[in-house]
Amino acid sequence: MKLEIFGTDEELQHLLNCIHIGQLCPDERFLLVGNPVWQELIDAIQTRYIDQVGEDAYRSTFTRDVTDPREIDLLAGQLETMLLGKNWPRERAEAILEHIARPCVLTASARDRILARLDEFLSE
Numbered sequence: 001m002k003l004e005i006f007g008t009d010e011e012l013q014h015l016l017n018c019i020h021i022g023q024l025c026p027d028e029r030f031l032l033v034g035n036p037v038w039q040e041l042i043d044a045i046q047t048r049y050i051d052q053v054g055e056d057a058y059r060s061t062f063t064r065d066v067t068d069p070r071e072i073d074l075l076a077g078q079l080e081t082m083l084l085g086k087n088w089p090r091e092r093a094e095a096i097l098e099h100i101a102r103p104c105v106l107t108a109s110a111r112d113r114i115l116a117r118l119d120e121f122l123s124e
Contacts, residue, residue: 066110076117
């Protein structure tokens with residue numbers, strides 16, 4: 001499939017923000033995350049936006065430091081579900097986290113908090 005995305009910087013940023021909000025909703029997240037068509041759509045929008053504004057502007061807009069315990073639990077729970085459901089090793093968690101957090105870029109401290117919570121879930 002080939003997607004072509006066009007829009008102003010503001011329109012693309014708004015679209016990426018909507019995608020991010022939709023992916024934080026547990027019901028929608030199960031439908032969206034891992035869906036190849038959805039991932040290709042995010043790739044196309046993200047690429048177009050970065051082409052227009054540059055990598056630095058993208059990172060300054062979409063880098064997040066997740067501190068809300070509910071969001072940490074949500075992301076760690078999603079990781080647990082994906083790892084256990086696909087029988088993937090824990091070592092794949094960080095790569096999967098980056099993938100499911102898109103279009104956001106998580107800070108190292110946010111990744112550490114989420115992965116620590118995942119480890120708590122997996123040890124229960």
